Amino acid sequence: MLIYEVYSSYLAISLYIYDMQTYKIKKYKSLIIFIVICLTGTLCWIFFAPYGVKNYTTISSDIEKISEDIETLTAQNNALKEEMVKLKGDNLYVEDLARKQYGLLKKNEMVFEFKK
Numbered sequence: 001m002l003i004y005e006v007y008s009s010y011l012a013i014s015l016y017i018y019d020m021q022t023y024k025i026k027k028y029k030s031l032i033i034f035i036v037i038c039l040t041g042t043l044c045w046i047f048f049a050p051y052g053v054k055n056y057t058t059i060s061s062d063i064e065k066i067s068e069d070i071e072t073l074t075a076q077n078n079a080l081k082e083e084m085v086k087l088k089g090d091n092l093y094v095e096d097l098a099r100k101q102y103g104l105l106k107k108n109e110m111v112f113e114f115k116k
Contacts, residue, residue, distance in 0.1 A: 047053050086093045098104040105111065 045052065049055075087097075103111070
C-alpha cells in the first residue's frame with residue numbers, strides 16, 4: 001500500500017507539473033500569437049500607410065523627375081533671357097534674325113537661289 005501511495009503521489013505531482021507546463025505553453029502561445037499579429041500589423045502599416053515606404057519611394061522618384069524638369073526649364077529660361085537682351089540691344093542680331101527667319105531684305109537687295 002505504501003508503494004501505491006508513493007506512486008499515486010508521484011503521479012499526482014507529475015500531472016500537476018504537466019498541467020503547469022501546458023498552461024505556460026498555452027499562455028506563451030497566445031502571447032506569441034499576439035506579438036506576431038502586432039508585428040504583422042506594424043509592418044503592413046509601415047509599408048502601405050499614407051506615409052509608408054511605398055509612398056516614400058514613389059514621392060522620391062517624383063521629386064527626382066521634377067528636379068530634372070526644373071533644371072531643364074531653368075536652362076531654357078536663361079537662354080530666353082539672353083535672347084531677350086540681344087533683341088533689345090543688338091540691332092545686328094535683330095537684322096540677322098529677320099533675314100534668316102523671315103526672309104526680309106534691305107533696299108536694293110535681291111535673293112538668288114541656286115539649285116544643286
